[in-house]
Amino acid sequence: MVDATVSLLFFLLIGRTLDHIMRGRARSAISGLARLSPRGAMVLTEDGARHYRPVEELGPGDRLLIAAGERIPLDGIVETGASDLDLSIVNGESAPAGIGPGDTVQGGTLNLTGPLVVRATAAVKDSFLAEVIALMEAAEGGRARYRRIADRAAQLYSPAVHLLALVAFLGWGFIGGDWKQAMLISIAVLIITCPCALGLAVPLVQVVAAGWLFKNGIMVKDGSAMERLAEIDAAVFDKTGTLTLGRPRLTNLSDIGPAHLSTAAGLAMHSRHPLSKAIYHSARDAAPITDVEELPGQGLQAQTKEGLYRLGSRRFACGIAACDGATSEVVLTLDGTEIAVFRFEDALRPDAPAAMASLVKGGIRTGILSGDRAPVVEALATRLGVAFWRAELAPKEKVEALVELTEQGARVLMVGDGINDAPALAAAHVSIAPATAADVGRQAADFVFMHDSLNAIPIALDVSRQAGRLIRQNFALAIGYNVIAVPIALAGYATPLIAAVAMSTSSIIVVANALRLNRMARAEKVALPAPPVRRSPTAGEASLA
Structure with missing residues (x-):
């Protein structure tokens, strides 16, 4: 009885400890916002x-x-x-x-x-920041109500086991009159119904699944997240930094003359703005332009012997309205005359179209929720073939969009990287963030993937679904074992030694079934590229607008 009770308490305490750790991590996301x-x-x-x-x-x-x-x-x-x-x-x-x-x-x-x-x-x-923190607190409060399968089973299992042992003891004691035999039978019932198999059914599979995902660059922050990921039927993505890499790429390089590109690079080398760096790195050489002035929110300018060069937004360089198309645009002018236009688009994450196609094939409805301009989001949504998209959304509006999907009966996966995505990551049924995400975003997410490739999303989903199937099989094995073994013990046909052997055998079967996940995952493994080298971001980036 002591061994059975200790085993039960051990597994229950493991669950409570993990819950405490996960709630601490959730609170750290809110603390990160407050900082x-x-x-x-x-x-x-x-x-x-x-x-x-x-x-x-x-x-x-x-x-x-x-x-x-x-x-x-x-x-x-x-x-x-x-x-x-x-x-x-x-x-x-x-x-x-x-x-x-x-x-x-x-x-x-x-x-x-x-x-x-x-x-x-x-x-x-x-303030706006206080509103975002409030959204996070509300979302985390809803997440805390989720209870793991093992906890729900253990809540019923513990009283049932002890009640059976008590019934066996009293029944054999009063009916048979042999209280020593009654004690041995009740001990056999407790041993044969030891919660080891049931207690191992969930955590062992989750440990194996988490280990396999970690080897492939996907970190699992919460065991219950795999249960929730296996249940999703919709996936929504942020755009910048999630579907894209947040690295602008010059798209019309072939349309720009070498002399104009060199001049633009000579101006751009004096700025740390992402578009400036994209121009500079696209040029073979940079013209030696000195006394370059950067006007915050507008662009760069320099007076040379040829005249006044300006590189920046169309409004700044030409004095007319800015472009509102699906690409970012920077203009180079000489004395107000346009001489070159540089168009940019954010580099798409590797395997993004393939990952989207894989999700759709798996019955997942896909969408984009972004704070970027509508033309940019629409162009990307068309390219990836997503089912729906929304643009120019504030953090609160992203949460409202998730709530709307949930009210329609969807179980939504949110994939995002920014501070503005943190409330949505916390409010979703389950969430994933890239390793390049803001600290608050990584803390709010349930999974973090270390690679650039978006194939991490369907891989995590596939492994979670396989883990879910194995968990259900383990529960079936554990319950089937108890359905057969308990009546035998209650009937007095199992000594404590036989009960111990049977209990150990049931645990071994559950363990062996859980380890099948490694073989199943390897059979369907999708190769991921090596994780990128992380570097500290540069401070104080200036703007071309």
């Missing part, structure tokens, strides 16, 4: 004085001085100054956005290039 809010800001008074105040003391109407490299603590409107903002927390896009007087800004966004004076329009508790 994005600065502790305070410099406030400008009407007489021009400057006073530093904690963020809790800031409120609507305060004029805040935001230096380059600082995060904006509250939602507000720019009064003076021009700069570039990292809006990845808002729309997930890697390209900074230019802002100037009259533009609205959100709390938590990062000021990159120039000082700003911002008049606050909301209190801390009503």
